Structures are given as C-alpha cells and as structure tokens.
Amino acid sequence: MAQSTVPMFSAQTFAKLSPHPYMLANLKPSDPSRPSQRTNGRQPKQSRTLQVNTSSLTHANGSAMVRLGDTTVICAVRAESLPVTEIPNYRPASSTGPPLDEIASYDLLVPNIELATGSAPEFLPGVPPTALAQTLSTRLYSLLLSSGMVQVDDLRIWEKSEDDNDDNMEDGDGDGDQELGTVPETPGRTLRGYWALFIDVTFASYDGNPFDAAWIAVLAALHNMKLPRAWWDADMEMVVCSPEGSEFQKLHLEGFPVSCTAAVVTERDHAEHSVGKYWVLTDPDRREEKLCDESICMVVDCSRRGDTKILNLSKAGGCELDKALINEFRQTAENRWQDCRAALE
Amino acid sequence: MTISAAPDVVLDHLSKADGSASYSYAGYAVTATVNGPIEAQRRDEQPFEAIVDVIVRPAAGVGGTRERHLESILCSTLRHLILLKNFPRQLFQIALQITSVPENDYVNSKLMQASSSQNLSVLPTLFQTAILALVSAAVPMKTTASATTIAIPKDYGSPLLNPTPRQVQTSSSIHVFAFTRQGDLLLSQSDGSFSQDEWDVAHDIAKDVCMEKKREEVDVMLDDDESQTQNMADLIRAEAQMKTDSDLHWK
Structure with a gap:
C-alpha cells in the first residue's frame, strides 16, 4: 500500500479555492482552544479603524478622504450658484400654501458615486455606471434628503438691498434661526438664488462596505465645507461672492x-x-x-x-x-x- | 384607515411568458412576467446555482437609479426564496412593469420621485406581484412570502397600514416588511426618523398581516366578520388554489 501523500495547501490557496469552508474554519475552529475569528483576524x-482626512482638495468647497481598512473614499463637495431665473418651474415661496421642500424640488443636492476602474477587480473600464454604483447613489441621496441634515437656509442667496448692506454681514448667524419658518421672504429682501451642492464620491480602493465609507466621507466633507458670502448684484444681474476668507461660512448641519x-x-x-x-x-x-x-x-x-x-x-x-x-x-x-x-x- | 377594496389579482394572463401576474392594491398596480429556468449568458452563468435577474420598469419614462435600487432589494430577497441550487447555470428573469401609482395632488411628480419614502411604498406591490408570477411560472421555491407598508404618523397616532401617498408624506417614518408564511422576517426597509419601539410596533402589525393564519384562527375571524385587513399570505394561497382548480377543470 503506497503511503498516500496529503496535499498541503497554504492558507491563501485554501482561501481562494474554497472561500466558504475557509471562512467557516476560522469562525468555527476545530480546536476549541483557538478563539473564533474572521478570516481577516x-x-x-x-469594525475596521476609521481614518479621516479633511480639506485635502484645493478646488472643492469641502472635501474628505476616508479610509476604512482598504476601502478608500474621496468625497468632494463643490458649490455652484443657481439663480432662480435658471430654475425651471420656480415657484416663489408664499406665506399661504404648503411649505415647499426646496432642496428636493430644485435639486440642490446632487450626489454622484464613481467606483473607479482598478479600485477592485470587478470594476471594468469603459462601462456605464454599475448597478452597485446606482444603488449607492440612490441610497446616499435618499439619506441626505430624509435626514434633513442640510438646512436650506444656508443655501439661499439674497438680493442685497441698499439699506441693509451692513446688517447682513453681522447677523450671519442670527438670521439662520429666524428664517427657519415657512415664510422665507422678509420685507426688503428678495430671494435670488441658491447654492447647489455637487457631492462627488470616488472610490480609490474598494474593499467592501461601500455605503458606510461613502456616507462618512460625505458627512466629513459637509462638516468641513465653507461657503463664501454671496449676494445678488442688481446692476450686474448676477450672483457675486466675497473673496474675503473671513466671510466664509460653515454649514449649519442638523444631527449627526x-x-x-x-x-x-x-x-x-x-x-x-x-x-x-x-x-x-x-x-x-x-x-x-x-x-x-x-x-x-x-x-x-x-x-x-x-x-x-x-x-x-x-x-x-x-x-x-x-x-x-x-x-x-x-x-x-x-x-x-x-x-x-x-x-x- | 385601511383601504377597504380587496387586492385584485390576475394570474397567467400573458401567454408568451412562462408565468405572469397582475396585482393591484392600495392604488399601485404592477404587471410581472417570469421566464425561467432559461439559459444564462455565458459570462454571467454560475456553475453551482441559478442567477436571478430582476427588471423594474417605472409607470412612465425609463428606469433610473431608484429602479436599480428597487431591483437590487428585490433580487437579494427573491434569491433567498427560489431554490437556486436546483438550477445550476440557469437564469430566472423577472420583469416588473409598474402600471399605475396613486396620485398625490399636493406635490408634483418630480418630488414624488425624489422622496425615498415614496420609493419604498411601491416595493410591497412589486414584491407581491413577483411572488405571484413566480407561483404562476411554477418556479420551485422554499416558501412564499408577502409584504406590506406601514407608516407612522408625525402626531404619534396609530400606525397606518397601506398608507396613501399623502399619508406617507405627512408621516414621520415609513416601514416596508416582508415575512415568509412561517413568519420569518425576510425584508425590512425603513426610512424617516423613528425609535426602536416604533419599529417594533410596526414589525408586529406587519407580521400579523403577512403571516399565514392558523386554521382555527381563520375560522374565528370569519365568524366575527370583522377582519378588515386582508391577510396577504392567505391571498397568495387562495389565488393559487383558484388557478389550479380552473386549470384542472377538464378532469
């Protein structure tokens, strides 16, 4: 009887050949003295440890790079001014009628997810957005809207009238609270536009759990972002921003x-x-x-x-x-x- | 506030598909076809099990990201029910066409699409239709399951079963549940702001609606004649029974 040779596999080969039994062998070790653990130890x-870097991008209003183990996500938020004249079906808020959800109606938050080629072997170059990317961006968008985190008042751009040139600058924080009601139009001020936030999320490296990583990146970028003070200039008929760094305002985010x-x-x-x-x-x-x-x-x-x-x-x-x-x-x-x-x- | 009209089911009304079903309830109507087991494309096929392909088409326009989201939820749920191991290298294709959605006069349709809670409220109808179509196509399944929607109003009122779009809009949270007929929680999608207790309450109501009643319980309920809410598990059984009866009529 020839002595049968037991084929010896390295752990990596075992993991690749039959991943499910390999995972179970770790979770349910045959030797009871060994603790049950996952294949990744x-x-x-x-959870994997979370690393967050903010403000790494120069040209975005807010940015964050989040690492969750080998999943690396970069989120950039870019604000663009949107005059009300360019919004189709714009309806000025009235004191009567139901309050309008301006963020959803005028698409003021535009998230997009890109699973970059090479971030994981299954993402091929030159294909339309995969079902996973589309699902993720729907979930991000839903959560952004339903959490009510971004306050529309931070995004409104007003016409600067002659008499309140100076008041406006000083009560930057104050008018946030008084405008939260259903009547945004105070006498003497006209709503002329909004900031639209383009939230781009790119996966530089993909190793599972994409939604958690993407959401933390969005959260960090929004917390980090600053908007310049902007107003409508009636003479030039356009939105102008103040270049003064000291006049940049953070968003007032609700909840965490x-x-x-x-x-x-x-x-x-x-x-x-x-x-x-x-x-x-x-x-x-x-x-x-x-x-x-x-x-x-x-x-x-x-x-x-x-x-x-x-x-x-x-x-x-x-x-x-x-x-x-x-x-x-x-x-x-x-x-x-x-x-x-x-x-x- | 339940919708009194009984759900409307038509089975096997499309001749070219392996199985088909139309289902309408609470203002939503969906038509589904199931083809399978059919040959999978070579690059997609799995050597040990069948793959499930779910396609959701909206009532108007072409599908977008929210349809992809609904598809991914439905696909992972249906994969659990179909006996995929019996059909290696095969494909089950489930196409769901939404034919009508209830109108909401308060907001425009664009806003309806944007809101995630409105997205969720079509999910039970899609799920229910898919199950009926799978039954009609005689696809081997572990068990059947049924789904329902529950909204919790902002004013801490009692939870609403099968809410209207207006009720969804004015509620603080919306929950979609699917249970197998044995009462195992198969799918849970919730949106809005809610506490664990509220979720527990919604879970219990939904379980009661979706789980198959024991025989004696049904008799008691029929005697009382106050079963306002339609039991979804019984509905599937009743429809399947009616279909088999009519098919075997010639014997």
Whole structure:
C-alpha cells in the first residue's frame, strides 16, 4: 500500500479555492482552544479603524478622504450658484400654501458615486455606471434628503438691498434661526438664488462596505465645507461672492447620522433550510460580502443623549436577522456612532 | 384607515411568458412576467446555482437609479426564496412593469420621485406581484412570502397600514416588511426618523398581516366578520388554489 501523500495547501490557496469552508474554519475552529475569528483576524463585531482626512482638495468647497481598512473614499463637495431665473418651474415661496421642500424640488443636492476602474477587480473600464454604483447613489441621496441634515437656509442667496448692506454681514448667524419658518421672504429682501451642492464620491480602493465609507466621507466633507458670502448684484444681474476668507461660512448641519453595516454568513453555503449556525459580521470586507447573502444597514443618530433615533434601516436577503437580533444590532450601531464621532472631531 | 377594496389579482394572463401576474392594491398596480429556468449568458452563468435577474420598469419614462435600487432589494430577497441550487447555470428573469401609482395632488411628480419614502411604498406591490408570477411560472421555491407598508404618523397616532401617498408624506417614518408564511422576517426597509419601539410596533402589525393564519384562527375571524385587513399570505394561497382548480377543470 503506497503511503498516500496529503496535499498541503497554504492558507491563501485554501482561501481562494474554497472561500466558504475557509471562512467557516476560522469562525468555527476545530480546536476549541483557538478563539473564533474572521478570516481577516477581526472579531465578528469589530469594525475596521476609521481614518479621516479633511480639506485635502484645493478646488472643492469641502472635501474628505476616508479610509476604512482598504476601502478608500474621496468625497468632494463643490458649490455652484443657481439663480432662480435658471430654475425651471420656480415657484416663489408664499406665506399661504404648503411649505415647499426646496432642496428636493430644485435639486440642490446632487450626489454622484464613481467606483473607479482598478479600485477592485470587478470594476471594468469603459462601462456605464454599475448597478452597485446606482444603488449607492440612490441610497446616499435618499439619506441626505430624509435626514434633513442640510438646512436650506444656508443655501439661499439674497438680493442685497441698499439699506441693509451692513446688517447682513453681522447677523450671519442670527438670521439662520429666524428664517427657519415657512415664510422665507422678509420685507426688503428678495430671494435670488441658491447654492447647489455637487457631492462627488470616488472610490480609490474598494474593499467592501461601500455605503458606510461613502456616507462618512460625505458627512466629513459637509462638516468641513465653507461657503463664501454671496449676494445678488442688481446692476450686474448676477450672483457675486466675497473673496474675503473671513466671510466664509460653515454649514449649519442638523444631527449627526452614522451608518453601520453588517453581513450574515450561514454555516451551510446558501442552505436550503437554514437551521445551521450563523455569524453577524460587522463592517464586512469584499471577500466576506461575496459569501454573505443577507445584510443589514442601520443609520443611527445619537446626538441627543439617551435618545437614539434610527434614520434608516435596510435589511434584505435572508431570514436570520429577526426582531431580537436587529434590536441587538442597534447596540453595535450606537458604538459605531461613538467611534465615528470621535474620528471626525 | 385601511383601504377597504380587496387586492385584485390576475394570474397567467400573458401567454408568451412562462408565468405572469397582475396585482393591484392600495392604488399601485404592477404587471410581472417570469421566464425561467432559461439559459444564462455565458459570462454571467454560475456553475453551482441559478442567477436571478430582476427588471423594474417605472409607470412612465425609463428606469433610473431608484429602479436599480428597487431591483437590487428585490433580487437579494427573491434569491433567498427560489431554490437556486436546483438550477445550476440557469437564469430566472423577472420583469416588473409598474402600471399605475396613486396620485398625490399636493406635490408634483418630480418630488414624488425624489422622496425615498415614496420609493419604498411601491416595493410591497412589486414584491407581491413577483411572488405571484413566480407561483404562476411554477418556479420551485422554499416558501412564499408577502409584504406590506406601514407608516407612522408625525402626531404619534396609530400606525397606518397601506398608507396613501399623502399619508406617507405627512408621516414621520415609513416601514416596508416582508415575512415568509412561517413568519420569518425576510425584508425590512425603513426610512424617516423613528425609535426602536416604533419599529417594533410596526414589525408586529406587519407580521400579523403577512403571516399565514392558523386554521382555527381563520375560522374565528370569519365568524366575527370583522377582519378588515386582508391577510396577504392567505391571498397568495387562495389565488393559487383558484388557478389550479380552473386549470384542472377538464378532469
């Protein structure tokens, strides 16, 4: 009887040949003394560390570069003035009638996501935006609108009338509060335009969890951005901006939403009757995302102490996450919120 | 405030597709066709399982990014239900055409498209139609599932089942749930600002609507004759039963 030789594979080869059993071998080690961990060495609830750099781009009004492990996202926000004469179907706000959602109606926030060629092997050059990119930009846009984070008052451009030349400059902060009501037109001032914010998100490197990384980048860029003081010049019939650096204003952002994503891996590869074990992996990387069908994303805002608001919850692809587990996941999301808050400050 | 009209279902009305269904409820109407298992394109095919391709077409115009988003949600959910392992290298194609959406006189249609909560409220109808069309195409599935929408009003009123667009607009949060007939949470999409407690309440209401009632419970409810809300799981079973009965009429 010839002695059978056991073929020896390196861990990388095993991982490449059969990724699902490799992942399970790490999560459920045969040797009970070894702790269960993910293939990337993290614990199931452990996220990758977040690195945020802001203001790295010169020509954007606000920018941020976010690294979440090997996922690198660059977000640039560029503001462009939009005179009301150039808005189709412009309807001046009236004191009667329902309040108009100006940000949504006039498209004042324009997010776009680009998954750059080479950021991951599956993104090919010269193809139209992939379904993933389109889904991500819809989700970003929805969250930007539904969170109500950007205040339309920061984006309004007024005509400077003769008599309030000086007042306007000084009460920059003050008039933010009084204008929040439904009647934006105060006597003596006419609304002449808006700032439209073009929010461009580029993935320089893609290693899973794109939405969390993109959202943090948008959040950091918006927190970082400054708008010049702008007014409508009646003589030139155009919007003019002040070049003075001291007159640049930050946006007054409402709330601090942070998203947290997790994926569920089941013991049996796409089990027909899933009764096996499963693991909820927070902040999945690209390899894990490919092996997981079910995923959950929760956007929480813990700005007000002891009162966590959920702004968005999206779970699809399987039946493992039930009510109790989603309640438990909120804890993870709250911890993530603390980490992100700390990273952005 | 529930919509009293019963859901309207037509099964297998398109002859050229493997399976088809039209479903209308709460002002939304969707027509779906299912083709499959058919041959997948060589570059897309998976050696161990079938792939699912979902196409959503809006009521007017061509599909944009929001349709891609709905497609990706539906695709991942339906993948869980269809027995994909039985059909390696095959493709299931599910095309969903929205035929009507309820009007909202308060806002223009552009704003309706922009708002994410309005996007979500069409999702249960799309999902329900897809399931009916899959049943009509006799695609082997693990189980069936049904979906519903719940809105929580701004004034902390009681949650609204199948809200109208106006109610969606004036609500603080909107939740879409899908449950399998055994009562497992399959899909949950929520938008707006809400607390965990509000979500729990919405979850329980939706589970009650989507999960199959036990026989005795149904009898009690029929006796009382006050079951205002349509049970979605029963609807699918009833429609499938009616279809089989009429197909086997010749025997």
